[in-house]
Amino acid sequence: MSRRLSFIFCISSLFLFGGILLSAQEDERPLFEVTTFQLENGLQVILSEDYSLPLVSVVLAYNVGSINEPPKKTGMAYMLENLMFQGSRNIGSMQHIHFISKIGGILNAVTTEDRTIFYQTVPASQLALVLWLESDRMISLDIHPSKVKRTRDSLIEEIKQRKLDDPYFESSVLFDQLLYPNKAYSHPVIGSETDLREMTIEDVQDFYTKYYIPNNAVLCITGNFEKRKAIQLVKKYFTTIRPGKPVPFFPAKEHLKSQEIVRNVENYLAPYPGFHLGYRISSPDSPDNYTLAIIEYILLHGKSSRLQERMIYEDRFASHLSGGIELKKNLATFKIFVKNNTETLRVRSQKSIFDEIDKLKSDFISENELNKAKNMFKRDYLDQFTTLADKGIFLVKFHLSRKKNSNFLEELKKYLAVTPSDIIGIVNRYFTEERVVLNIKIK
Amino acid sequence: MSVAVRSRGYPFSLLFSLLILLCILNTSLFSQERFRRNPPFPDPLPELTLPKIESASLSNGLEVSIIRRQDLPVISIHLIVYAGESFSPDALPGLATFTANMVNKGAVGLSSSRITETIETIGGKFSSETHPDYSVISFTFLEDYLDTALETLGKMILQPTFPRIEVRNVVRTMHYDLLGRKSSPAFVGRRTLLRILFEEHPYRNIAFNETVTRNLNRDELLSFFEKYYRPNNAKLILIGNLTLRTAVRKVSRYLNTWENKDIETEDINPPQPNETLKLCIVDLPEEEDATITIGNTILLRDYDDYFPTTVLNQVLGGSPHSRLFMNLRESKGYAYFAFSTVEFFKACGILTIQERVRPNVIFESIAESLNEISRISSQVVPDYELEQAKSYLIGNFPLRIEDLEYYSSRLAAIQAFELGEAHWDSYYQSMMLISPENVYEIARQSSLQSPVVVVVGNIQELSPYLQEFDLEVYDTNGEFQYTIKKGETE
Numbered sequence: 001m002s003r004r005l006s007f008i009f010c011i012s013s014l015f016l017f018g019g020i021l022l023s024a025q026e027d028e029r030p031l032f033e034v035t036t037f038q039l040e041n042g043l044q045v046i047l048s049e050d051y052s053l054p055l056v057s058v059v060l061a062y063n064v065g066s067i068n069e070p071p072k073k074t075g076m077a078y079m080l081e082n083l084m085f086q087g088s089r090n091i092g093s094m095q096h097i098h099f100i101s102k103i104g105g106i107l108n109a110v111t112t113e114d115r116t117i118f119y120q121t122v123p124a125s126q127l128a129l130v131l132w133l134e135s136d137r138m139i140s141l142d143i144h145p146s147k148v149k150r151t152r153d154s155l156i157e158e159i160k161q162r163k164l165d166d167p168y169f170e171s172s173v174l175f176d177q178l179l180y181p182n183k184a185y186s187h188p189v190i191g192s193e194t195d196l197r198e199m200t201i202e203d204v205q206d207f208y209t210k211y212y213i214p215n216n217a218v219l220c221i222t223g224n225f226e227k228r229k230a231i232q233l234v235k236k237y238f239t240t241i242r243p244g245k246p247v248p249f250f251p252a253k254e255h256l257k258s259q260e261i262v263r264n265v266e267n268y269l270a271p272y273p274g275f276h277l278g279y280r281i282s283s284p285d286s287p288d289n290y291t292l293a294i295i296e297y298i299l300l301h302g303k304s305s306r307l308q309e310r311m312i313y314e315d316r317f318a319s320h321l322s323g324g325i326e327l328k329k330n331l332a333t334f335k336i337f338v339k340n341n342t343e344t345l346r347v348r349s350q351k352s353i354f355d356e357i358d359k360l361k362s363d364f365i366s367e368n369e370l371n372k373a374k375n376m377f378k379r380d381y382l383d384q385f386t387t388l389a390d391k392g393i394f395l396v397k398f399h400l401s402r403k404k405n406s407n408f409l410e411e412l413k414k415y416l417a418v419t420p421s422d423i424i425g426i427v428n429r430y431f432t433e434e435r436v437v438l439n440i441k442i443k
Numbered sequence: 444m445s446v447a448v449r450s451r452g453y454p455f456s457l458l459f460s461l462l463i464l465l466c467i468l469n470t471s472l473f474s475q476e477r478f479r480r481n482p483p484f485p486d487p488l489p490e491l492t493l494p495k496i497e498s499a500s501l502s503n504g505l506e507v508s509i510i511r512r513q514d515l516p517v518i519s520i521h522l523i524v525y526a527g528e529s530f531s532p533d534a535l536p537g538l539a540t541f542t543a544n545m546v547n548k549g550a551v552g553l554s555s556s557r558i559t560e561t562i563e564t565i566g567g568k569f570s571s572e573t574h575p576d577y578s579v580i581s582f583t584f585l586e587d588y589l590d591t592a593l594e595t596l597g598k599m600i601l602q603p604t605f606p607r608i609e610v611r612n613v614v615r616t617m618h619y620d621l622l623g624r625k626s627s628p629a630f631v632g633r634r635t636l637l638r639i640l641f642e643e644h645p646y647r648n649i650a651f652n653e654t655v656t657r658n659l660n661r662d663e664l665l666s667f668f669e670k671y672y673r674p675n676n677a678k679l680i681l682i683g684n685l686t687l688r689t690a691v692r693k694v695s696r697y698l699n700t701w702e703n704k705d706i707e708t709e710d711i712n713p714p715q716p717n718e719t720l721k722l723c724i725v726d727l728p729e730e731e732d733a734t735i736t737i738g739n740t741i742l743l744r745d746y747d748d749y750f751p752t753t754v755l756n757q758v759l760g761g762s763p764h765s766r767l768f769m770n771l772r773e774s775k776g777y778a779y780f781a782f783s784t785v786e787f788f789k790a791c792g793i794l795t796i797q798e799r800v801r802p803n804v805i806f807e808s809i810a811e812s813l814n815e816i817s818r819i820s821s822q823v824v825p826d827y828e829l830e831q832a833k834s835y836l837i838g839n840f841p842l843r844i845e846d847l848e849y850y851s852s853r854l855a856a857i858q859a860f861e862l863g864e865a866h867w868d869s870y871y872q873s874m875m876l877i878s879p880e881n882v883y884e885i886a887r888q889s890s891l892q893s894p895v896v897v898v899v900g901n902i903q904e905l906s907p908y909l910q911e912f913d914l915e916v917y918d919t920n921g922e923f924q925y926t927i928k929k930g931e932t933e
């Protein structure tokens with residue numbers, strides 16, 4: 001292979017199917033096919049053709065989030081997400097949005113603790129336009145002092161607004177600090193007003209140079225395109241972007257062992273009492289997570305789930321109940337948030353949750369109930385492939401996870417293989433009294 | 444290369460100058476590839492090919508249609524019943540919505556919670572939606588469970604029990620839901636507009652408020668259900684990886700004993716559009732901004748008017764590139780947003796503009812909006828603007844039907860109104876054929892220039908800016924209160 005052609009040094013096609021899993025009516029039915037390769041500059045590329053509609057979706061994920069922010073620089077990743085729409089060398093401020101919406105397309109971006117994802121879906125004829133836009137902001141984002149100032153002002157305003165809109169925002173930040181003693185994990189993605197005010201243009205430029213580079217990104221194209229043409233376009237727009245320095249390895253953290261932590265907070269804004277409850281569970285790539293995900297559905301999802309049925313519909317102890325597994329880089333937790341009408345009901349709600357967890361520790365779950373939880377999980381898992389953008393986002397997340405070498409339908413099979421004994425074992429292992437509780441009392 | 448240059452005897456100074464020039468060009472012009480400077484040209488747009496709608500009828504008159512989709516192992520069922528809100532009795536607006544909300548609340552041998560559990564066991568989601576002309580009961584689930592889903596749906600429709608406790612629960616939920624929405628200026632503005640536009644028309648029932656829930660009861664529910672929930676007054680759509688033959692066989696097994704009955708319904712005449720500009724205000728004292736809702740009904744000659752009317756809406760306010768947004772937000776800076784939408788009912792269409800503006804520019808905002816309505820009604824839309832609007836709609840259509848909810852609701856409308864292929868997989872062609880004259884014709888013939896304008900916000904703050912109008916004051920339930928005469932303030 002000549003050097004010129006070696007821009008693709010790895011091409012692999014994964015023919016993904018899940019006939020037995022997906023349908024009892026047919027033996028095997030392909031769901032969709034995925035091709036992956038990597039450019040010389042380190043950019044990983046995923047292609048998945050789907051000719052059902054004349055659309056194409058482009059998802060570009062950078063493997064960076066709020067966890068990567070240096071101390072006292074919280075909000076940096078979210079700041080960069082916003083700056084990415086404010087222009088680059090060949091594209092004016094907000095023109096990215098203008099180009100996409102003018103042709104009837106949609107776009108958005110999301111920053112989490114461990115990644116930043118940009119996505120857009122457009123008519124299939126406009127694939128080149130999106131690659132042109134994405135490559136330009138990867139190669140030459142315009143980090144101008146006036147733009148940083150404007151973005152900072154708007155983010156500070158957003159923090160204020162979020163506090164007004166969500167009276168429980170501050171208690172959830174405090175709860176995360178208790179649940180994740182490591183500061184990198186416990187601050188909100190939006191950052192703090194103090195840190196944003198002190199952020200310099202050099203800080204922003206350094207962060208951009210360090211993380212928003214091809215060797216720290218995954219590009220996924222899903223939809224109605226010809227593979228050969230798409231590879232040509234990806235090569236044209238991305239292959240000459242120079243890689244950055246190798247991204248620093250993020251040191252793996254483990255949960256700290258502690259006794260039960262119970263704290264009370266008096267909330268001036270919250271209209272009702274409530275509480276946050278958390279358990280520190282296995283790391284995201286542990287096989288235990290298959291069982292934990294099904295436990296999440298048994299307890300929390302659907303009106304007939306154990307906690308929803310008991311606390312919201314039967315006993316009516318709680319007016320709101322939500323939660324589930326939260327994955328942050330290499331740590332995972334199981335969180336529950338409850339709102340109650342009175343202090344007495346708050347106490348009763350906590351007891352109900354502990355009762356239901358205790359039942360799961362000792363009693364085998366029925367096949368019917370387990371099957372219900374698995375089917376609801378499966379439905380939500382499949383819902384991730386409903387639109388091209390959803391599919392692209394799923395594929396980049398999967399690729400960035402430690403499971404990237406496995407088949408994601410094989411993954412689904414593992415969730416569906418959970419047994420009643422697995423549930424008893426895992427509940428006993430993780431749902432212990434080493435929990436964290438933050439009670440919200442109204443002032 | 445340098446040897447060759449020397450042999451031609453070029454002076455060193457010239458070579459040096461060329462070298463310098465090349466360096467300058469290299470840094471100023473060639474430091475990036477040429478293709479990065481401008482957006483690339485688009486490729487040809489692939490054809491839009493949608494699955495065919497195949498239909499058959501059961502012996503009891505129920506029409507069954509399937510749309511084959513093989514992308515996901517999920518089936519969705521949509522039962523359309525011609526029992527929309529316009530069918531609710533005059534004294535009981537909200538009854539159609541209440542009935543649709545009660546469908547999954549109990550059947551013989553199945554309590555409400557047992558139905559919920561069954562739905563969740565098959566990975567299902569259940570919902571109901573009531574439009575002016577019809578209601579839709581929707582049920583989506585994993586494809587392996589078609590029999591369970593149809594059996595459950597069959598019991599809900601054929602053997603409903605409507606338990607009294609569930610009646611109370613649903614009435615209470617509707618009451619608090621409607622009460623909660625009264626703090627939304629956009630919701631209040633739209634409801635007040637609909638109430639005024641349809642004051643003398645059966646569609647007025649769609650603008651009901653929470654006070655109607657006092658009158659909703661089980662007897663009226665039973666009577667409404669018995670009258671309208673009949674197979675000869677319904678259509679069933681199944682979307683998923685199945686054939687018409689399988690669908691008919693399975694649906695027939697569970698719904699063939701659903702008894703048909705003659706239903707006397709009267710065609711609804713088109714409403715009379717508002718003929719003179721009317722300005723109304725609703726007081727929401729907590730609101731810092733003003734929300735303006737402007738609208739009028741549009742008489743449709745036939746459903747093919749859908750296409751020019753949709754283009755008209757797109758030019759006027761369908762997106763951030765349309766006239767209203769560009770004028771009121773981008774150019775004048777009056778509005779946080781300014782958009783228009785068009786909806787189609789059986790008897791008419793309705794064009795609605797909504798804007799959120801600063802109170803001190805409320806008058807100017809209304810004036811500019813009326814100017815834009817006047818411009819589109821009196822001048823033919825230029826070719827480039829029309830092409831831009833059509834291009835947006837053509838590009839955006841597949842994106843909207845990518846969403847299963849929109850896909851299903853569009854299919855429901857097509858089946859309910861018997862619209863045909865022009866509104867489904869011939870959408871591109873139908874849209875491409877629209878000319879500036881088609882759009883002008885719709886705008887010219889309609890009464891868009893004499894709309895109803897509803898302002899929602901703090902009346903004490905807003906009324907001084909609106910002294911040039913007679914202002915009709917409505918409460919948040921849409922009830923007329925009094926008039927503030929021109930020149931006066933609250």
